[in-house]
Amino acid sequence: MFASSYNSLLVLFSLLVAILASYTALDMAGRISTAKGRAAHWWLAGGACAMGTGIWSMHFIGMLAFSLPIPLGYDPAITALSLLLAIASSAFALWLVCQESLPWTRIAWGAVLLGAGVAGMHYTGMAAMRMSPSIVYVPSLFALSVAIAMLASGAALWIAFRLRRHSPLVRPLRAAAALVMGAAIVGMHYTGMAAAQFPVGSVCGAARSGVNAGWLALVIIVVTLAVLAIALIVSVLDLRLEARTSVLAVSLAEANQELTYLALHDNLTKLPNRMLLTDRLDRALHGADRNNGRFAVMFMDLDGFKTVNDAYGHHIGDLLLVEVARRIESSVRQEDTIARVGGDEFVLLARVGEPADAATLADKVLTVIREPFQVAGRTLRVSTSIGVAMYPGDGIDQHDLLTNADAAMYHAKALGRNVYCFFETSMNANVHEQLQLVQDLRLALERNELILQYQPKLAAPSGPMLGVEALVRWAHPARGLIAPDQFIPLAEKTGLIVPIGAWVLDEACRQMRVWHDAGRRDWSVAVNLSALQFGHASLLQMVRDTLARHALEPGCLTLEVTESTAMRNADASLRILQQLSDMGVRISIDDFGTGYSSLLYLKRLPASELKIDRGFIRDLARDTEDAAIVSAIVALGETLNLNIVAEGVETAAQQEFLTRLGCDSLQGFLLGRPMSPDDLVEALSQDGMFNRAA
Ligand code: C2E
Ligand code: CA
Ligand code: CA
Numbered sequence: 001m002f003a004s005s006y007n008s009l010l011v012l013f014s015l016l017v018a019i020l021a022s023y024t025a026l027d028m029a030g031r032i033s034t035a036k037g038r039a040a041h042w043w044l045a046g047g048a049c050a051m052g053t054g055i056w057s058m059h060f061i062g063m064l065a066f067s068l069p070i071p072l073g074y075d076p077a078i079t080a081l082s083l084l085l086a087i088a089s090s091a092f093a094l095w096l097v098c099q100e101s102l103p104w105t106r107i108a109w110g111a112v113l114l115g116a117g118v119a120g121m122h123y124t125g126m127a128a129m130r131m132s133p134s135i136v137y138v139p140s141l142f143a144l145s146v147a148i149a150m151l152a153s154g155a156a157l158w159i160a161f162r163l164r165r166h167s168p169l170v171r172p173l174r175a176a177a178a179l180v181m182g183a184a185i186v187g188m189h190y191t192g193m194a195a196a197q198f199p200v201g202s203v204c205g206a207a208r209s210g211v212n213a214g215w216l217a218l219v220i221i222v223v224t225l226a227v228l229a230i231a232l233i234v235s236v237l238d239l240r241l242e243a244r245t246s247v248l249a250v251s252l253a254e255a256n257q258e259l260t261y262l263a264l265h266d267n268l269t270k271l272p273n274r275m276l277l278t279d280r281l282d283r284a285l286h287g288a289d290r291n292n293g294r295f296a297v298m299f300m301d302l303d304g305f306k307t308v309n310d311a312y313g314h315h316i317g318d319l320l321l322v323e324v325a326r327r328i329e330s331s332v333r334q335e336d337t338i339a340r341v342g343g344d345e346f347v348l349l350a351r352v353g354e355p356a357d358a359a360t361l362a363d364k365v366l367t368v369i370r371e372p373f374q375v376a377g378r379t380l381r382v383s384t385s386i387g388v389a390m391y392p393g394d395g396i397d398q399h400d401l402l403t404n405a406d407a408a409m410y411h412a413k414a415l416g417r418n419v420y421c422f423f424e425t426s427m428n429a430n431v432h433e434q435l436q437l438v439q440d441l442r443l444a445l446e447r448n449e450l451i452l453q454y455q456p457k458l459a460a461p462s463g464p465m466l467g468v469e470a471l472v473r474w475a476h477p478a479r480g481l482i483a484p485d486q487f488i489p490l491a492e493k494t495g496l497i498v499p500i501g502a503w504v505l506d507e508a509c510r511q512m513r514v515w516h517d518a519g520r521r522d523w524s525v526a527v528n529l530s531a532l533q534f535g536h537a538s539l540l541q542m543v544r545d546t547l548a549r550h551a552l553e554p555g556c557l558t559l560e561v562t563e564s565t566a567m568r569n570a571d572a573s574l575r576i577l578q579q580l581s582d583m584g585v586r587i588s589i590d591d592f593g594t595g596y597s598s599l600l601y602l603k604r605l606p607a608s609e610l611k612i613d614r615g616f617i618r619d620l621a622r623d624t625e626d627a628a629i630v631s632a633i634v635a636l637g638e639t640l641n642l643n644i645v646a647e648g649v650e651t652a653a654q655q656e657f658l659t660r661l662g663c664d665s666l667q668g669f670l671l672g673r674p675m676s677p678d679d680l681v682e683a684l685s686q687d688g689m690f691n692r693a694a
Contacts, residue, residue: 002068002198010065010217014058014189017224019182021054022156024228025090026174026181027235029160032098034242040098047094050231052087055118055185057224059086059125062189064217068198073207078128082121089117093153097160110157115150118185122149122192130205131198141195145188152184266340268318269325277339280349281398287351288391295351296358299387299405300328300365302344303417307595308380310568319375320382327368332361347402355390355422362386362420370418383418385409394423407431438490440476445499449475452507453674457526457645457667461659465684467524467558469667470508471674472500492532501533502542509550509557511677516552526558526588531565535572540579547585554584558609561587563595570601581606588645593629603640610637612663614648621653627661634662 028047035043059082063074096102096110122145126135159177163170264276272280284295302324309317321344328338328346336350348365352358366384373380387408395401404423410431412421444450454468474482491497505527512525533539547554559580566573566589577587588609593616612633616626630646637644646658649668658666672683 002070002200002202004193004198005067007065007067010061013217013221014061014065015182015186017054017061017221017228018058018185019178020225020228021051021058022181022185023174023178024054024231024235025051025094025156026160026163026177027232029094029097030163030170030174031235031238032094044091044094044098046231046234048087048091050227051090051094052083053224053227055090056083056086056121056125057220058185059122059189060220061217062186062193063125064220066193068202068204070202070204071207072129072204074125074128075130075206078124078130082124082128085117085121085124089114089121092117093157093160097157102157102161107154107157107161111150111154114153114157115146118153118188119146119149119192122189126192126196128206131202132205133199133202135202136197136199137195138197141191145192145195148184148188148191152181152188155184156181269322269340271325271329271346272337272339274339274341277337277341277347277349278398280337280339281401284349284351285391285398293351294353295349295391296355296361297389297391297401297405298348298350298358298362298365298420299389299402299409300346300348300384301409301413302369303383303385303413305344305382307564307567308382310564311570311595312378312380316376316378316380320373320380323373323375324369324382327371328365331364331368347405352390358388358390359420359422362388366418366420385412385417386420387412387423388420389423403431404428434490437487438494441474441487441490441494441496444474444476445503447477449477450500450503450507451475451676452504452511453676454511454525454680455667455674456672456680457665458671460646460663460666461655462666462671465523466665467526467556468680469526469528469560469674470504470511471528472504488530492530495532497530497532498536501530502546504528505543505546506549509546509552512552512556513550514677516556524556524558524586526560528560528590529565531562531568534561534565534576535569539576540583543580543585544583555586558586558588560590560611562591563589563593564591566605566607567595567601574601574604578606593633599636602636607642609643609645611645611647611667617646617648617650617654617658617668620657621651627657630658630663631661637664638662 025047028043028051032040032043032047060079066072093110093114096106096114099106129135156177159181163174163177264273264279265271266273281297287293288295305317305320308320321340324344325338325340325346328348332338332348332350336348339347339349341347348361350358350361352361365386369382369384373382387405387410389395389401389405389408391401394404404427407427408421408423411427412419415421451473452470453473454470456465457467457469458465472484472488474484474487476482488497491500508525508527512523515523529539543557543559547557561573561577566577581587586609587605587607588611589605589607590611591613592610593613610633612630616629616633618626620626620630634644636642643664644662645665645667646654646663647667649655649658649666649670651670654668655666655670672680675683
């Protein structure tokens with residue numbers, strides 16, 4: 001056999017090229033798996049070329065490092081075939097590691113195929129020498145070289161698959177893996193070379209190719225290094241680009257998320273809004289149907305919120321809403337949904353076992369809301385009315401459940417607020433009834449169905465009568481006499497209060513004219529104004545015209561506005577009240593004590609009368625706190641030079657007490673119920689001056 005020898009510099013180069021090729025291949029694998037669509041194909045093709053060329057040139061440099069005592073050469077066609085084999089195996093390997101998953105069986109098959117490819121390339125490259133006689137291979141070493149090729153391939157596949165994902169450690173890991181892989185490829189090559197034995201007298205059939213081996217080696221090394229370097233540079237640049245794209249993609253995703261959040265949440269309280277509630281309700285319905293579950297829909301509306309808004313402005317109102325939202329949120333479970341669906345309206349969706357659980361929950365919410373709120377340095381009190389609809393039972397879909405919870409909520413309001421109410425079928429009838437009522441109310445004016453009753457206002461304790469308060473009633477053709485509490489809110493909601501209010505004023509003035517003509521020149525009449533009329537531009541003109549129409553002195557008309565109406569839009573209200581007062585009309589502040597008027601504001605009001613709210617009078621004898629409030633209001637009235645009226649006087653005890661506290665005038669069932677003009681005159685003639693209790 002010929003003794004062979006190696007050029008150690010070229011061997012070193014072959015190792016370097018093998019390591020670099022491995023690194024490039026691993027890097028490419030990472031690029032392919034993160035690239036999308038067509039780009040992935042290009043990366044695969046480019047990667048396969050770079051890697052194939054790398055492995056092949058390692059082999060070829062190794063061959064050039066090898067020398068025999070005879071001249072050697074390589075058949076170009078067979079050499080090109082070995083290059084093709086290298087590129088094809090590389091393409092296969094890259095494709096394999098870029099799959100979604102790489103189970104062990106696939107690694108094994110891949111290792112066999114790739115190993116066979118690499119070994120095939122090596123021995124094809126050897127065949128390119130066209131030795132005669134042919135090379136004799138030592139079977140054990142030959143087998144070992146193939147085994148090394150397959151094992152190295154398997155390890156390479158596994159490592160490449162693992163390293164695809166980006167991680168901070170990926171570069172050093174990849175470098176280490178490239179070292180291992182490079183060494184394995186080189187190991188395979190030189191084992192294969194060791195297996196080859198060249199009988200003495202062999203002739204290399206391709207020796208006459210005439211290419212200088214040294215130059216060839218240099219050219220191949222330079223070209224290979226260039227290919228690998230370019231591949232790496234392109235890869236790094238692309239990675240940067242991708243990193244930037246992914247940063248953009250992340251911020252885009254974040255912006256998207258933010259938008260979705262905004263679309264589904266209330267801006268002020270950050271609670272879910274109606275849209276998200278719809279979605280949650282949908283899920284709750286499906287969930288309950290699937291698991292035979294049960295849930296409650298609670299409609300909540302704050303009582304007294306408008307008063308706060310009117311008194312302190314929207315800013316404070318908003319802060320209060322945020323606090324209310326926090327409290328409700330903290331009293332329900334994480335998985336329950338509390339949504340804000342309107343100004344001061346909230347809907348709670350809660351999974352419950354029993355209706356009793358819903359009752360407990362509603363109670364809890366009532367309790368936390370009832371506690372005073374500290375907002376911007378003020379103490380505010382509100383309560384809430386809750387309507388509860390249960391699923392299953394109180395509706396089969398979202399719309400039904402919400403409508404029924406809403407109806408139950410109105411019922412709770414009617415019960416006196418700060419309570420919860422479970423839905424009952426009869427309440428639904430109420431809703432339809434209300435709709436019908438609104439329709440009837442539209443016709444009530446032209447059909448002349450409204451009437452006024454008059455309730456006397458007496459000098460304390462028992463007369464004489466100073467005037468009357470006009471109170472409207474609706475003589476409904478089917479339902480009989482309807483109290484204002486039942487239709488004034490409807491009229492306000494629909495705007496009908498404006499023509500109704502105009503009619504009331506006109507009718508009261510007409511009646512006054514009649515009484516004046518009958519000699520009752522000292523009587524005055526009080527007419528209630530609702531907030532909506534108060535905000536209407538034509539109010540002043542309407543009052544002036546009405547007085548003129550009936551030739552009445554403005555001084556015999558008192559307009560009653562509630563404290564909260566007067567406080568709403570305080571400055572604007574002040575202007576209107578001032579103009580009315582300048583006209584000569586007297587102003588009375590109704591339901592005093594229920595709002596939040598400040599002393600400062602009260603001082604500027606051109607009012608001549610304060611009417612203490614009925615609520616304070618009711619429990620006067622028992623409740624010492626109420627007594628304290630009434631005497632404080634009396635003291636206030638004295639300071640501000642206002643007439644103090646107590647309304648809702650029902651008992652002699654109240655009459656006596658209020659007189660002692662210093663009220664100037666009294667009004668109430670004890671002294672005279674609201675009645676028709678005829679009844680009033682009749683009653684007056686019967687007992688002089690309503691002197692019943694004295
Ligand atoms: P308000 O202005 O506070 O009127 C006094 C209410 O107290 C009247 O109820 C009257 O009947 C009632 N009342 C009088 N004395 C007693 C008593 O001793 N005990 C009890 N429990 N109640 C007594 P009414 O007539 O049902 O009116 C209720 C409310 O409807 C009025 O409260 C007022 O806010 C509104 N209202 C009535 N008429 C008109 C109107 O023409 N225009 C407007 N905008 N509102 C009106
Ligand atoms: Ca009144
Ligand atoms: Ca009142």
